[in-house]
Amino acid sequence: MKNPASYRLTVREEQCMLIATLLAIGKRQKAFSAMKRAIENDQLPRKFFAELLLHLSLFLGFPIMLDGLEKLYVIRPTKQRLNLKQPSRNTLRRKGISILTRIYGEQAQRVLKNLNVLHPELSERIVEDAYGRILSRKGLTLQERELINVTVLSIQGYHRQLFSHLRGAMRVGVPHKKIRTTLQKVRTISNINVNEALKMLDEISATRL
Numbered sequence: 102m103k104n105p106a107s108y109r110l111t112v113r114e115e116q117c118m119l120i121a122t123l124l125a126i127g128k129r130q131k132a133f134s135a136m137k138r139a140i141e142n143d144q145l146p147r148k149f150f151a152e153l154l155l156h157l158s159l160f161l162g163f164p165i166m167l168d169g170l171e172k173l174y175v176i177r178p179t180k181q182r183l184n185l186k187q188p189s190r191n192t193l194r195r196k197g198i199s200i201l202t203r204i205y206g207e208q209a210q211r212v213l214k215n216l217n218v219l220h221p222e223l224s225e226r227i228v229e230d231a232y233g234r235i236l237s238r239k240g241l242t243l244q245e246r247e248l249i250n251v252t253v254l255s256i257q258g259y260h261r262q263l264f265s266h267l268r269g270a271m272r273v274g275v276p277h278k279k280i281r282t283t284l285q286k287v288r289t290i291s292n293i294n295v296n297e298a299l300k301m302l303d304e305i306s307a308t309r310l
Contacts, residue, residue: 267305
């Protein structure tokens with residue numbers, strides 16, 4: 102008997118995939134309209150989309166994040182609490198290494214070494230800023246974040262990084278069928294060929310990581 106939970110996306114996952122796809126293909130107005138509907142219908146809170154935009158800045162840049170946050174403020178203004186206490190670099194590094202290891206497993210150290218070959222400061226920046234400062238935040242689950250990563254990378258065509266995050270998504274507990282459903286929905290919305298991504302997913306699943 103099939104388990105529907107293994108392939109159906111939750112409301113949160115559906116919105117992660119939808120907004121990430123629309124922004125990645127340049128359909129900003131459609132993305133903002135979708136966020137507006139979800140917020141005004143009390144489907145999801147404003148802070149969920151703020152966190153989603155913050156995460157997407159890793160792949161799509163600061164301009165989209167800032168534009169999106171401005172749109173959210175118009176939809177539902179909110180008073181932001183000023184957090185003057187910032188985590189130390191040691192704290193960021195500890196959190197970053199923890200998340201990176203969950204995603205890359207025993208290959209985490211090799212990934213860091215490869216980054217250092219490309220640039221002496223690269224591994225430090227990625228561990229502290231990307232993994233320690235953003236991916237470790239509580240606003241989205243790590244499973245949701247990996248589905249976002251898979252969505253954007255499949256659209257952008259960065260297959261080496263996509264392979265790592267497909268594997269990472271499975272490592273942090275996203276079922277194979279749910280990742281497949283995500284990619285199929287990305288294809289429907291974006292009209293982009295995701296066959297290579299689906300092939301990689303099946304190869305990874307066959308290894309039973």
